[in-house]
Amino acid sequence: MDHVEEKILSIIDAHAQEIQALADDLFQHPEQGYHEYRTAKVVADFLRKLGMEPREGLAITGVKASIGKEGGPNLALIGELDALACPTHPSASPEGYAHACGHYAQLVCMLGAALALSDPEVAASLDGKATFFAVPAEEFQGAAVREEVLQSHDVHCIGGKCELLRRGEFDDVDLAITTHSLMVDRDSGADLVLGNNACNGFVGKTVYLHGRAAHAAAAPHLGINALNAANLGLSALGMIRETFQEKDCIRVHPYIRKGGEAVNIVPSEVVVDMMVRAATQQAVEETSAKVDNCFKGAAMAIGCEVDIVNSQGYMPCPERLPDQVMWDVAPLLGEGVRVQPIHSGSQNTASTDVGDLFAVMPVLNFTFGGSTGDLHSKDYKVSDPNTAHIIPAKMMALMAYRLLKDGGAQAKAIVDDYQAPYTKEAYKAYVKKISG
Ligand SMILES: [Zn+2]
The missing domain is CATH 3.30.70.360 (Alpha-Beta Plaits)
Structure with a gap:
């Protein structure tokens, strides 16, 4: 572990209480996709407090801010803003939305990583840019809701990432880092599962x-x-x-x-x-x-x-086995953190608009434990806040640092190696054909 990595870990540890309070606040205020106004404001205010100047209102509620240097690779650290319709969840909003898929925890991880990476010494060691990108509307919404959003705003895509891709908000991004509450291996007892299972489109x-x-x-x-x-x-x-x-x-x-x-x-x-x-x-x-x-x-x-x-729905996600950078940084999280790779060959029959990101760029994904109950059910809850909020924040920050250190060599190698099925312009043409 080098000095910067030690610093990343100690900054996140020092702010653990603040991060947990943020997690509680976001969890208690779930919002519908493309309506995440309060959540987006919390994210933007947090980034501003760290000295960034976030752009807001991207595809209605998206928030984006960057640190680092021009000239190197630009990594997007992604957090999803939306909750989902789950009216029976004990923490459901009066409108019936709840964080029963753990998306609020992704925002917490992203903001925890932002805390560490925006430290002046850490930021100066990045040979490229880290972009903190809170994106709307990952959950595919009911048709009535879709019709309302598509009619009342200039939104063409139901998936927030698809819409942001369409609008060119990912044009400057070379590689994305995503995370999610454990999906395929929920009973595995793992704290982190590295890599991305193939998902249905x-x-x-x-x-x-x-x-x-x-x-x-x-x-x-x-x-x-x-x-x-x-x-x-x-x-x-x-x-x-x-x-x-x-x-x-x-x-x-x-x-x-x-x-x-x-x-x-x-x-x-x-x-x-x-x-x-x-x-x-x-x-x-x-x-x-x-x-x-x-x-x-x-x-x-x-x-x-x-x-x-x-x-237009979402594209299938390819399987992506853990990149070397994940294996390199996971041991820095400490001996007690149980880490395993995805089971190669198992298909997640659910879908995500991360599939559309994979269509144009490499996506490095890991999932985190610390929760019980099925996703999208009233029983979903975080049982171990350290595993659900702090460990993945450290993981994201350490990955971004390793990918961008030494001239951004690791990020560049991954980007050069990736065979994207679409160019960004070809993807936009595909959306135009389907969604106008
Ligand atoms: Zn989800």
């Missing part, structure tokens, strides 16, 4: 079935029952599941958002929302087309009209 789909209202008892023969068409479409969807191949890890999960108007009226307007997920974009597209056929066929059988609206 998806497309959002809304099926609008238009029938004809009529008296449900006196004159059902005059109606066209859109709910029956929805049921038939869902049955067809069940029947095509035998064509889903294990290797594609397909998940199609619908719910009926609107099922009719009243009990004595033949349902005339029915809306089915769903996500179509798979391990590759090709499998997403093929499955999406099959699902469309289910509802088109059902609509034809019942005599309904059908409109199907697909919305």
Whole structure:
């Protein structure tokens, strides 16, 4: 461990109480994606106190500030601002949002890392830039919420990172460091799991079935029952599941958002929302087309009209085994910290807009323990604040320092080696094609 690394660790330890208080405050104030105004202000104020001049209001609520030198690699340390709809969570807001995915802890890690890296001596040792980037709206939101956001703001993408990529806010970033509460290995007992499991990508789909209202008892023969068409479409969807191949890890999960108007009226307007997920974009597209056929066929059988609206989802994440820099810095966290790599080959069937970052740049990810209960459930809570807030802050800061020291050699090697599926401009063209 060199002198700067010792300093990074001692700064974070010295501010542990402040970091924990920040964690409590953010956890107690969960906000919906693209509505994280209070959370964003807390982040911006914190960065300002450290002497930075953050840009605010990026894709509505994003906050971004950099330290270090021009000319070297620019690393983004990412924290997600949003909570998710989980009204049964004991810490849910009056609107029903809760930090049941631990995103507030990512912000705490990012700000803890900012505390250490902005120390004048530490900052002077960085041969490149560390950019602290709090991003909105990681959780894919309900269709009604999506429609409101897309209509009331100049937002084209549902994922905050996708929208920021579209707006060019990642144009100056070469490499991203992300972290998350443990996902795949929640029962492993690990404090840190290094690397990124492959994740599914998806497309959002809304099926609008238009029938004809009529008296449900006196004159059902005059109606066209859109709910029956929805049921038939869902049955067809069940029947095509035998064509889903294990290797594609397909998940199609619908719910009926609107099922009719009243009990004595033949349902005339029915809306089915769903996500179509798979391990590759090709499998997403093929499955999406099959699902469309289910509802088109059902609509034809019942005599309904059908409109199907697909919305841009998130791209699949590739597996990324731990980079050497993670193995190098993890032992500096102390002997008691239990560290393990991801299980290679296991697929996370959930999705994240980090997949869209992977499309254009290398992403170094690790996950952290210290929490119990399932993600996205009322039972999720942090049980060990040191493991959930302090250890990952140190990990982020140490990684950024190692990547940027000595002329930024390690960061440059990773960036040069990475085969991005898209250039940033090609990604923007892809979004324009799908989302306008
Ligand atoms: Zn999450």
